[in-house]
Amino acid sequence: MKSDQFLPSHISMYVSLFQLWSVNGFINPFRICREDIMKLSKIKSFATYHKCIRELQDAGFINYLPNYNSYIGSLIEIKDLDIPRIFQVQSFQNLKSNVINETDFSAPKFYEVELYFKERDLTSNDASLFYSFYESQHWICNNKKLIKCWKAAARNWICKIKNNDDRRD
Incomplete structure (x- = not known):
């Protein structure tokens, strides 16, 4: 997935992960609970949660190590990014060419x-x-x-x- 094709659910999940990362003192990796992330990012579907977290990892924003024991939680590492492409200013012509085909x-x-x-x-x-x-x-x-x-x-x-x-x- 290209970083300029993120949906609001991706952004919401990344912001939620970032918030939990800050609560944990910006220590990498840190543990998360799926229910907490879904609640913070207002994602209701398990499929959407798994799709977003997989695509955030594929895009290089996070490292995700799932753990199927709900008492322990999965590990997340927020990757250090210089300036992500999605936050760079784009011209109107570039925005028109970013339509998903x-x-x-x-x-x-x-x-x-x-x-x-x-x-x-x-x-x-x-x-x-x-x-x-x-x-x-x-x-x-x-x-x-x-x-x-x-x-x-x-x-x-x-x-x-x-x-x-x-x-x-």
């Missing part, structure tokens, strides 16, 4: 798909079937075009599952 699609990780399905009260097996199908298709639709939004494809998949369940009853 359809080639910027990044395939989701399985845990993101699984979280998305679990939030909608579906099983991990349903998520696995969806992920395996589209992974085997290289995230290309029936019309031979790259998927723009995997969540839209997931919503369609979920509707088909629910329609099939209704017919069986």
Whole structure:
């Protein structure tokens, strides 16, 4: 992900991480609790949380070492940045050229798909079937075009599952 394509959720999460870093005396690395970060950054979805934290790490703003024990917490290291590109002044022409195009699609990780399905009260097996199908298709639709939004494809998949369940009853 390019740093000029950050969404408000990315910025909110980074500011929340920075705030906790300052509370911890600017010591790297420091421990975080997912619930605290989600509350501070006003992120409600687990999938959005994981997407934002992964993309902040991929962009080089943080180092993230997850820990699946909620009593210990995950480790975060805020990287020392000189002047991030997102804070540099850009001309209007540069801003117009920063529009996201359809080639910027990044395939989701399985845990993101699984979280998305679990939030909608579906099983991990349903998520696995969806992920395996589209992974085997290289995230290309029936019309031979790259998927723009995997969540839209997931919503369609979920509707088909629910329609099939209704017919069986």
